[in-house]
Amino acid sequence: MTITRDEDILGGEPRIDGTRVGVRHVAARVIDSGQSPAYVADQLDVSLAAVYEALSYYYDHIKEMRELEQKNEDAFDRVRESSLKPKETIQ
Template sequence: MSIVRDEGVLGGEPRIDGTRVGVRHVAARVVESGQSPAYVADQLDVSLAAVYEALSYYYEHIEEVRDFQQANESAFDRVRESSLEPRETIQ
């Protein structure tokens, strides 16, 4: 198992090879949410070794992963801002 990047999958974000599981997704669950690596492996249907490899990549490239996170959040903000809102409420 290894960490790969491909512009056609997850917009080029680093991910676990053979999956659509991004390094930042693993880090968010383990580092930010406090889930155990074994639980994350089970929930994402990847090996425990793959989770640890993703975490290793995260810690070695933390700024890169944070940049992807910030870009993703900015994209969601732009979509939210341009989304149509109901003109009026129905009573």
């Protein structure tokens, strides 16, 4: 199992080869949500080794992962700001 990138899948973010499971997705579930690696592997239908490899990649490339997280948050903020907002009621 390896971590790979492809611009056509997940926007080029690192992912588990042969899947659409991103390294950041695995890290979010294990690190941020406190799910066990075994549970994450079962839920995402990947091997436990693949989960640990994704976590290893995450920690080996922490600066890159933080930059991707920030880029994703910025994009979300831009979409939210440009989305249609409900009309104000006239009183």
